[in-house]
Amino acid sequence: MKYAAVVLDLDGTLLNSQKKISERNRKAIIDCYSKGMKIIYATARPPRTVKYLLPDELYQLGSFIYYNGAYVDCKFTETTLHFPIPENISKEFLEYCSFGKPDCNLGVEVKDHWFSNKEVDYSAVTNVKESPIVKTIQELKQFEVTKFLVADIPDFNAILERYSSKLNLIITDNGKLLQVMSKEASKEQAVRMLCDKYEISVEEIICFGDDHNDLGVFKVSGYSVAMGNAINELKEISHEVTGTNDEDGVGQVLERLVGVTQSYFG
Structure with a gap:
């Protein structure tokens, strides 16, 4: 299947225990983008912290779902959405x-x-x-x-x-x-909205996560990948379990499913 987008949680998923992104994961994301895939970062974090945590080259590639879906910002589709508590x-x-x-x-x-x-x-x-x-x-x-x-x-x-x-x-x-x-805010709701803006289907998404706030996205995405350090509830409903966030689990899967970085990492 040709995947159109990758949805990435940050803490415990793309970020390792030192809150850094490994070279392997970095290159896998860049290669996905170069193949025409949309990069969506879906996190509980606020905008200011995400900008601090992501290297600028990765930050510039992405659409952003902040606060578990309560705030969405995508420069590519000129979309900004806010779902405050009543x-x-x-x-x-x-x-x-x-x-x-x-x-x-x-x-x-x-x-x-x-x-x-x-x-x-x-x-x-x-x-x-x-x-x-x-x-x-x-x-x-x-x-x-x-x-x-x-x-x-x-x-x-x-x-x-x-x-x-x-x-x-x-x-x-x-x-x-x-x-x-x-109640209007969730990662999965925000992902659906961005998919509509991008004119792609949620079935064309690969998603990665590790915690309770990723459960909804796993249920709607075409292919879901739980980190080796993920909660059991997420592993049980995922299509596969990859390595931990300290073992380049994101890169491992993208190399195989999307065909990226294989020559780089063998």
């Missing part, structure tokens, strides 16, 4: 966390701006050195929220029970982080 639900969620979970660390992403309800070091769960701007709950209520990040509580069961019907809730980072988006 204002009434956002305010309710802030009140609930403020009074019901007062010890939680609450990050608030507003497009590419980062705020928080308290001074906190998020580096342990987000692997970034930057810090959010601290705002009061009343100040946070004024924003059109793209995504909430909830950390540092024993479990998320109460939040899941209360808001699973109203919001898209995903637990990642080995159970340490709850990511909260609009």
Whole structure:
């Protein structure tokens, strides 16, 4: 089958444990692009961090799905989409966390701006050195929220029970982080929208991932590849399991399925 696009998660997938992209993976992506394939980066990360993590040559090749689908940007199709959390639900969620979970660390992403309800070091769960701007709950209520990040509580069961019907809730980072988006926002929904813009079918996609936020994309893509370090739920529904993110798992598959870099790596 001739594949038209490759969808790449970043953390735990394209990025290795040092948050770097190997030469093998880099060359595989460039070769895919040179063959006419669309490159789509689909991540939970915000725009500012993705630009920092990706080498410029790879950044320039891609369309971007940020915040698990809550914000989409594609210069090739001149597409920019934002799916914020509805204002009434956002305010309710802030009140609930403020009074019901007062010890939680609450990050608030507003497009590419980062705020928080308290001074906190998020580096342990987000692997970034930057810090959010601290705002009061009343100040946070004024924003059109793209995504909430909830950390540092024993479990998320109460939040899941209360808001699973109203919001898209995903637990990642080995159970340490709850990511909260609009019900309209998901990686798979964003992938479908970009495919429509590119006039290609989701069946023509190869996708790679490792965590819960990749499950939806795996279910709609033509060929899904779970990393060797992926969660079991993802491996169980994937078409194949490749090497880990420290073993160039992305490059391994692209070499075989798309016929790229074979002479380079044998």
